[in-house]
Amino acid sequence: IAAEVFKKAGTYDEKRLFGVTTLDVVRAKTFYAGKANVPVAGVNVPVVGGHAGITILPLFSQATPKANLDDDVIKALTKRTQDGGTE
Numbered sequence: 001i002a003a004e005v006f007k008k009a010g011t012y013d014e015k016r017l018f019g020v021t022t023l024d025v026v027r028a029k030t031f032y033a034g035k036a037n038v039p040v041a042g043v044n045v046p047v048v049g050g051h052a053g054i055t056i057l058p059l060f061s062q063a064t065p066k067a068n069l070d071d072d073v074i075k076a077l078t079k080r081t082q083d084g085g086t087e
Helices: 002-009 021-036 071-082
Strands: 047-049 056-058
Touching: 021 047, 021 056, 021 071, 056 071
Parallel strands: none
Antiparallel strands: 047 056
C-alpha cells in the first residue's frame, strides 16, 4: 500500500522502502550463517508469513547455500527467528 501511495505522489524509491519482513529475513540469514559457518553476505533464507512470533516462517529448507543442519538446530533457528525482536 505504501509503495502505491508513493508512486501516486511521484516519490517512490524502491531502495528506500522495505517491509517489516526484511527484518525477519536479516535475522534468519544471520542466525543461519552462524550455524552453517558461512559468510552472511552469501546466504539467502526466504521468510513468509507475518511479523509476530509464530506467524514468522523462515524457510530454512530453501536456504542457500545448503547446510546439513540437524532438525533440532533448524527448530531452534526457527524459534530464534520468530522471537528475534524480543531478543
